[in-house]
Amino acid sequence: MTDYEAATAFLGEWGRFQRQVFFFACMTVIPNGFVGLSVVFVADTPPHRCLVPAQINLTAAWRNSSIPPEGEGREASSCSRYKLDELLSFSERGLLPGVDVNMSNVPKEGCLDGWEYDRSVYISTIVTEWDLVCDQSWRQPLTSSVFFCGVFTGSFISGQLSDRYGRKIVLFVTMAVQTVFTLIQVFSPSWAVFCALYFVVGMGQISNFVAAFVLGTEILGPRVRIIFSTAGVSLFFAAGYMFLPLCAFFIRDWRMLLLGLNLPGFLYVPFWWFIPESPRWLLSQGRVEEAEAIIRDAAKKNKTEPPTVIFSPLQKDAPPEEKKAHNICDLIRSRNIRRISVTLWLVWNTVSIAYFALSLNTANLHGDAYFNCFLSAVVEIPAYTLTWVIFQWCSRRPSLFSSLFTGGLFLLLIRFIPAHLSSLAIALEMTGKFAVTAAFAIVYAYTAELYPTVLRTTAVGTCSMASRIGSITAPFFIYLRSYSVSLPYILMGSLTVLTGLLSLLLPESYGMPLPDTITHMQRFPGCCQKTPYTLTHIEEGENTAERKT
Template identity: 50%
Template sequence: MRDYDSSVAFLGTWGRFQLMVFFLLCSTILPNGTGSFSLVFITDTPQHRCQIPDANLSHEWQQAAVPLKVVDGELQPNGCRRYRLDLLRNFSANGLLPGRDVNLSSLEQEDCADGWVYSTDVYQSTVVSQFDLVCSQHWKQPLTATIFFLGVLVGSFFSGVLADRFGRKPVLFATLIIQAVFSLAQIAAPSWEVFCLLLFCSGLGNISNYVSCYVLGTEILTGNARVAYASTGVCLGFAFGYMTLPLFAYFLRSWKTLTLAIALPGFFYIPLWWILPESPMWLLSQGRVTEAEAIVRKAAKMNRVVAPEKIFLNSMSHSEEWPVERYNVLDLLKNRSVAITTILLCWVWFALSVCYYGLSLNTSQLHSDPYISCFLSAVVEVPAYASCSLAIRYLPRRLAVVAVFITMGLALFSIQLVPPSILGLAVALEMLGKFGATAGTSLLFAFTAELYPTGLRNTASGICVMVSRTGSCIAPFVVQLNIFFKYLPYITLGALAMLSILATIFLPESFRSPLPESLEQMQKRKSVTCPSVFRRKISKSVVVESPL
């Protein structure tokens, strides 16, 4: 049977049709960049202290009512405690002054019974100040991000299955609308619990539309256009959206106005429903040959080329229709070689996600200004995606991913060796680790899409992304390991990177091979190349079948 790429080769690579699909699909990724990390600002904890009622307290006791504590070598007001107000009122009524007549260190303290006063130097308001997620309720602040990523996890699984069942295009637009609608609804949330429920629903569409968009473009485009789209297009779309986030946040200091600005652009993509096509490759996998040919003929008209009378032919018989391939998620585990590939990919996705989000959360503290910190963390992704584009074009997939893990692992392990006096070098190594995690994520999207057949491509990508979301859920806890040892987070992330090298070398290679259209074609990928001392043992357990 003639493969899809050969069947549509007459369209060329960079015609008007391909350019339209390329840029419109890339534009739909922009809300992902802003939405994925908007919680950095929306749920940030501003400086705060206990509310002190004005009644019966002199100015001096008003100023001294909140005890001080040492934070990073500096004295700052305690955000969760105050001196007992009944004692302060007695001192004030008797004309006693703090420090001179009364030793403050000996006074009894109490919780903030009257609420808190939040600083507006950086933010006008955040979810934390809105719902008082401080002190005894502080555990709700990191849990908020975890709930969002749990929504992403669930959405990644179901969107992949639905996209393989009902098509890439319906799921793409459904998840765009879900993300926009529930993000907008968060503004009216009356409580933290309702806000989290809406945030979870927003997460259902956040990365799901990214995966659907990625697979849709990968299946429509061919040749160099596919490589550019997979390695650069969607990734830069995400990075540009990420870089605009601190710009929006800088001018919109209220979490509600920032959420509104992030949610509204999602509705602007609705008219693209009548412009963007469904994946012809997916239509063919469902036996809908007529619809697939109609899309390709329209593309030929846009590119001003002549389409053959019969576009999708079977090499054995011109009258035989394109065979229907129907799969479900269980097909990922039925065949031994496919199951091993899936398990190894899931581990690599998990490790990269922990590293990416762990470093992203940590680099947000690189500068005292959170807007500059976020921008620096976003900017480093641009050269990472550019280098990834070159790697996808010229390097075998396994070699490129292994190089990423080696770079990341060595950089993270080396941070603990840097003297405290050379802070700039430590920051540079951490940014190098973020560079590797970003490039590796981009490589894995392309690698995963190339390994699986059309009927399973979105399901497999969704499963891998779903597993990676478990990594994003635990990443904040990995960062918190620094309470035991300053460099323990870097050692943990570096160890994950190094362990992933072993998993990567057992994956099949897909470099310069056409996209598989059936499980049989997937199983014919070349087997892993290993040192001869291990080749016999591997051949008995994890070798992927090879036509050679």
């Protein structure tokens, strides 16, 4: 299968067939932009204070003074109130707060009667509906972490299923799972049920993205593949992300928001007839007739004449490595692929921490939450465009390093910005988000170039699975704001800079054909090798002989 691209060169690079695959595969990625990040609005915590029941007969002065101030800003407490029995006693005696009574001596108690929430921004969120505040505030970041646990599980399962049963079937099954379970989520009676359904939605979300990404990468030609894997899927993802704050601005109830975001998912059903299976994958499974049928149909759409024999006998008699079933263990079986895999897992993990922590933090930034979320989505557009330009003319390894190092540096600079310069801090954070987003797009496409066809979806899925350790912890990076506002930026910035240095150990894939078998993979060069490495025909023969023995 080493001459697949040569065998299908007669199709051209950008005919009707390629445009159809490019557009429809990218379209399937749009829901991924808002499904996971909808938690920014669905689980946001509005200002709140302890509820003082209306039946408690307090004067207006004592009711207004029932919440104690706290913190350096002496703002009203969100989780405590003055003891109502004491206030009622003072009120009945005609005493005035702060005049006749020293409020610092009045005992306090928790919010025994619940909370009163500010409804000026949201009609309802899961936080206001199930009181995920104060002693239960840990449940709010855990909600996002449960989703990313589902993403972690989906990454582990879907890659292997896709390599075994096909890209197309996994793509559409997981799209259906994502849509149906999100709609069921709308009717959640409790936080626990919501999280259980959110876990399944997470499984479908990443599986859909990885399957679409790999399918398009394998079908499209070299030049169009670069556009698809960097700018294509990423820009459509960003379009979905930009749609989120626009939709949330007009729908302020969390149940109606989820319903409005996911009903369009049923429009993807007709896509089944427009997106073909990957011919590369079919060949790797020995299903040559099906692969040829797809290529001949593509030739008809492109108005080109296919040769009598598309795939040579060498390709039809695929070597044992291509026909045998591969699994996740193959990613660590040999020393070379193990080094590449472990390095990529660490890179993906850190990029995921930075990307999702910055995305989820938009509700905490100074100013309007909807505008900040939209701004966070908008900065991804030039980031993905830059990624496409970089991939066209630049080497992969220095591109990944520079984006990670730059992003980490800007995040570290935020801690030096005074509190009154909030606009400058937001500008630095968005610049860091820009660089981290570019790194995410680069590492996706870079990973697909390094691994062979027989393992590509498993590899991308496993790298995505490794990154979910980062995304699972990302909400708790934001939770650290309660201890120090600058602490999340220090941790994220340091990790991102160090990982940028680590990425310099990876092999270069610029200008290299996609590997189809494990023996076609490059060696892990570490710090010393400056030029790309490829196996010679002699070395391939030696590896084949070793496998037979």
